[in-house]
Amino acid sequence: MEGNEMSLAFENRVFDRRSGLGGGRMGCTLVTGFLGSGKTTLLKHLMDARGDLRLAVLVNEFAASDVDSLLLDSARLNSAFNLSTVSLTHGCACCDVKGPFRESLQKIVDSKHNFDCLLVETSGLARPDKFVAELEEVGIHLDMTVAVVDAESLDKIVKLDIVKKQLQHVDLVLLNKCDLATLGQISDAEDILEELTAGAKVVRSQFCKVPLDLVIDCSRLQALDAVKEEISAPGVLSHESLPKMAFRNNVYGKPSIAISSVDHTGNQPGTGGQRWMPDKLQSGLSHGMSFSSVTFESELPLSLAVFQSSVLRWMSKTTGLLRAKGIIWFAEDRGSRFIFQWSGLKRVEAISGRPWESAPKSCLVFIGIDESELEAITVQLSRSVEPHVKISPDTSICKEYAVSFSEKVAADGRFKEPSLNKEPLVIFGLKGSPLRGIRESELNGALMRVVNGKGSIFLTATTCSEEYNLQLLLDKDSEPDEAWNEIRLAASSVISKLCKNFCPCRSDLAAHAH
Numbered sequence: 001m002e003g004n005e006m007s008l009a010f011e012n013r014v015f016d017r018r019s020g021l022g023g024g025r026m027g028c029t030l031v032t033g034f035l036g037s038g039k040t041t042l043l044k045h046l047m048d049a050r051g052d053l054r055l056a057v058l059v060n061e062f063a064a065s066d067v068d069s070l071l072l073d074s075a076r077l078n079s080a081f082n083l084s085t086v087s088l089t090h091g092c093a094c095c096d097v098k099g100p101f102r103e104s105l106q107k108i109v110d111s112k113h114n115f116d117c118l119l120v121e122t123s124g125l126a127r128p129d130k131f132v133a134e135l136e137e138v139g140i141h142l143d144m145t146v147a148v149v150d151a152e153s154l155d156k157i158v159k160l161d162i163v164k165k166q167l168q169h170v171d172l173v174l175l176n177k178c179d180l181a182t183l184g185q186i187s188d189a190e191d192i193l194e195e196l197t198a199g200a201k202v203v204r205s206q207f208c209k210v211p212l213d214l215v216i217d218c219s220r221l222q223a224l225d226a227v228k229e230e231i232s233a234p235g236v237l238s239h240e241s242l243p244k245m246a247f248r249n250n251v252y253g254k255p256s257i258a259i260s261s262v263d264h265t266g267n268q269p270g271t272g273g274q275r276w277m278p279d280k281l282q283s284g285l286s287h288g289m290s291f292s293s294v295t296f297e298s299e300l301p302l303s304l305a306v307f308q309s310s311v312l313r314w315m316s317k318t319t320g321l322l323r324a325k326g327i328i329w330f331a332e333d334r335g336s337r338f339i340f341q342w343s344g345l346k347r348v349e350a351i352s353g354r355p356w357e358s359a360p361k362s363c364l365v366f367i368g369i370d371e372s373e374l375e376a377i378t379v380q381l382s383r384s385v386e387p388h389v390k391i392s393p394d395t396s397i398c399k400e401y402a403v404s405f406s407e408k409v410a411a412d413g414r415f416k417e418p419s420l421n422k423e424p425l426v427i428f429g430l431k432g433s434p435l436r437g438i439r440e441s442e443l444n445g446a447l448m449r450v451v452n453g454k455g456s457i458f459l460t461a462t463t464c465s466e467e468y469n470l471q472l473l474l475d476k477d478s479e480p481d482e483a484w485n486e487i488r489l490a491a492s493s494v495i496s497k498l499c500k501n502f503c504p505c506r507s508d509l510a511a512h513a514h
Ligand SMILES: Nc1nc2c(ncn2[C@@H]2O[C@H](COP(=O)(O)OP(=O)(O)OP(=O)(O)O)[C@@H](O)[C@H]2O)c(=O)[nH]1
Pocket: 033, 034, 035, 036, 037, 038, 039, 040, 041, 042, 068, 123, 124, 148, 176, 177, 178, 179, 180, 205, 206, 207, 208, 323, 325, 341, 342, 343, 349, 449
């Protein structure tokens, strides 16, 4: 510890300034919820909306690889706070959160940064009650437990023991992804939640955009003014939960691709795993399910063409895949660091924002109920690694398709001028609607989700300040006319859904009515 830090830590103890809002014990909000429901989305939203609050964040990851840290960008934030990333290498955090979790908590309590509140994101397969005793032990007060629930898929997962346990003692439920669910699904989900939570407050949300004081106890907020400091970035510690039962699958004889797997029964002892039901997710998961995760890493870029034509198709066919996430480096767009997400009812996103800050690589985690199924996906991924695939088997036809598609986009006034700067990718996107307060990112994000949800076309998105663009790769097997038709119809449905609450003015209609 350096001199300044020591005296600061000493001062904190003397004046009891390290103990959260207004001098009491540091408060904590525990965020629980099944895989992919939106917990990290909530954390990101709270970080963006935190104002002067100094939030510490602790993430508990199910998979062997700490992908949430990559997605939350914790390494950069940790170094700003001089905190180190903590990895659990022994024990399963779903059942045992002692040891490294306690150490992480202690570091936060002892930190010179005087955090006001701690947010703990438990893994999508963790029981929140396991964390409570540890918080109390280090003197952190559990202010509230918030469950994030995917409104669209709740009825499919509700039979799982772990889902019931997650909802048992919560103070608040964010019924999230209401943009994807029908009104019927939302009201069914509310009925289920009423029963399972014994009447906890339920708030509907999209992308967990709720007021900060709904999920953080800010009742002692006035005292904050007295202790305002320069520091504005949140501190993030992250720990992995499970032992790496790793096998290194050195597919091409170079240490550039690694696959590791973890098998874990996420339920109580004695509830044997149940595998291979016909489309398990669509028909609902049974309570005694066991879970596995497989991690794929590659230091060589993946072919986007092969990823969309075979990996994604394979994933769609896989009936027991519950969650996939990570970062991807595509050979066709080497400058972009894509965050890939697969969650709920086969909802797929690939968005690039921040540029690479370290050596580019791909790191993906797959969680599901059949390890062999998951490994089969990583075999497909290995096949998409450059230079073992020819990226563009027939570049001239890809170019021709790209030109033909971009001409169609250019002729549709709802879209911005397309670009072929990243040939063979076509870059395009819907125009925002400032008159109605609808941003480009909202429209194009929704368009990407609708199109990707249909499963025949894979759109990626790139964001840069106010610009939000979509990218499409048409390969030799593509049908550009069909692709355009699908995108055009999806655009109409997205526009009408997002704009339904606005009464269009006549000048605006010309651009958007189709
Ligand atoms: N359409 C839609 N997508 C959402 C919403 N909230 C989150 N998502 C997306 O759902 C996916 C999963 O969100 P996360 O926040 O990573 O979910 P999580 O609960 O942290 O996932 P795990 O930690 O893996 O259990 C991401 O692609 C999000 O962008 C929402 O309200 N609507």
